[in-house]
Amino acid sequence: MSFLTALDILVQSMLLASAPLIFTALGGVFSERSGVVNIGLEGLMVIGAFSAVVFNITFASSLGDATPWVSLLVAMAVGGVFSLIHAVASISFRADHVVSGVAINFLALGLGVYLVKDWYGAGQTPQIPESFSYYRIPFLYDIPVIGPIFFDNFITSYIAIFVAIIAWYVLFKTPFGLRLRSVGEHPLAADTMGINVYKMRYTAVIISGVLGGLGGGVYALTISQIFSAGTITGQGFIALAAVIFGKWHPLGAMGAAMFFGLAQSLAIIGSSFPLLADVPNWVLLAAPYALTILALAGFIGRADAPKAIGTPYIKGKR
Numbered sequence: 001m002s003f004l005t006a007l008d009i010l011v012q013s014m015l016l017a018s019a020p021l022i023f024t025a026l027g028g029v030f031s032e033r034s035g036v037v038n039i040g041l042e043g044l045m046v047i048g049a050f051s052a053v054v055f056n057i058t059f060a061s062s063l064g065d066a067t068p069w070v071s072l073l074v075a076m077a078v079g080g081v082f083s084l085i086h087a088v089a090s091i092s093f094r095a096d097h098v099v100s101g102v103a104i105n106f107l108a109l110g111l112g113v114y115l116v117k118d119w120y121g122a123g124q125t126p127q128i129p130e131s132f133s134y135y136r137i138p139f140l141y142d143i144p145v146i147g148p149i150f151f152d153n154f155i156t157s158y159i160a161i162f163v164a165i166i167a168w169y170v171l172f173k174t175p176f177g178l179r180l181r182s183v184g185e186h187p188l189a190a191d192t193m194g195i196n197v198y199k200m201r202y203t204a205v206i207i208s209g210v211l212g213g214l215g216g217g218v219y220a221l222t223i224s225q226i227f228s229a230g231t232i233t234g235q236g237f238i239a240l241a242a243v244i245f246g247k248w249h250p251l252g253a254m255g256a257a258m259f260f261g262l263a264q265s266l267a268i269i270g271s272s273f274p275l276l277a278d279v280p281n282w283v284l285l286a287a288p289y290a291l292t293i294l295a296l297a298g299f300i301g302r303a304d305a306p307k308a309i310g311t312p313y314i315k316g317k318r
Contacts, residue, residue: 008149010262013269015150015157018261020045020219022160024239025246025253026167027211032248033171034204035184035308039101040086042236043108044212045219047082048075050112052217053125053227060129067130072217079213080206082108087205091198094312105236113229124228131221132156156218163211164254171250180204184306187313197313215239234289238264241292248305256295263288 024041031038052075060067082104089100116125135155141147171177180200182190187197216232224231238260245259246252267284 004145004149009269010265011149012153013265014258014262015153016222016261017264017268018258019154019157019160019222020215020235021239021242021257021261022164022215022254023218024212024215024236025242025257026164026250027208027215028240028243029167029171029246029248029250029253030180030204030211031208032243032309033184033306034180034201035187035306035311035313036087036090036201036205037097037101037310038086038205038208039098039240040083040104040108040236041101041208041212041240042232042234043101043105044079044083044209045216045236045239046105046108046112046232048079048213048216049220049224049231050108050115050216050227051075051078051213053128053220053225054115054119056128056130056221057126063130065130068132068221071130071221072214075213075217075220076210077213079216080210083205083209083212086209087202090312091201091205094314097310109229112227116227124226126226128221128225131225154222156222160218161254164250167250181306183313184308187308187311191313191315197315201313212236212239238288238292241295244305245295259295260288260292263291 024045027044028038028041052071055074056067056071059070063070085107086100086104089095089103090097113123117123120126132154134152135158137151137158140151143151171181179190179195180203182193183195183197183200190200191197215235219235220227220231239257242253242256242260245256246254267287
């Protein structure tokens with residue numbers, strides 16, 4: 001295998017594995033920037049994957065080529081609605097954010113697996129009939145050497161990078177982003193300035209649900225192409241690690257998600273590379289999770305979380 005061929009395989013695999021993590025990590029950034037810890041990213045990915053796959057199977061015959069796109073919209077909508085459970089529990093009822101997020105994870109997985117067994121009579125759904133295909137970006141693909149390597153992939157990979165740039169602009173260049181960040185840093189001061197802390201936090205958690213559902217939908221439609229209990233196995237927690245590793249910044253989270261996506265891709269295709277051919281398979285499979293722990297152990301002390309994160313806000317209390 002030539003160097004360019006190996007690089008091509010590695011980059012395409014990395015972009016494919018990174019896209020779901022980028023979407024979900026961006027959702028975590030919005031939620032935690034507002035002061036709401038979102039351990040439930042895993043559950044949001046699960047319910048998004050379940051919704052996208054079931055919708056795809058059910059309506060593929062009537063929607064045709066548009067099915068994957070509409071499936072992602074459904075995953076986003078269901079993820080947004082599902083995140084309301086976390087928002088009500090953590091914001092209105094002032095429940096512990098971590099406990100609420102863990103409950104979301106269990107509820108999403110249990111509900112998805114139960115409905116799949118009830119509807120399809122098996123532990124997994126059939127394979128989706130309509131999926132995304134590789135997309136070559138015009139003009140950029142024609143660039144010698146790097147064009148075929150970086151600009152021939154699933155379109156969802158490029159959309160994820162574009163959404164990360166949009167998220168950075170919204171958070172740091174718009175009044176909405178300033179208000180959202182203010183309620184995560186000093187909610188009392190924000191309330192004094194006329195900002196509705198509860199409304200901003202609800203909005204941020206719903207955005208995290210929409211993006212988490214999108215991440216799960218992208219994973220199901222581009223990688224697994226089915227839904228089962230093992231479809232989402234830790235990707236939500238890896239996305240949460242990308243939020244922390246990226247220092248609660250959209251572009252930082254995107255870079256961290258790409259790093260973890262690279263580790264995941266090596267776990268899948270690493271044995272085909274001469275340098276990794278002799279490495280035991282279990283080491284490659286464990287690499288993404290080991291690197292997640294090492295990254296957090298090395299950087300969490302240097303990352304400054306929003307000051308009011310995890311702290312319920314009680315209006316009028318000083």
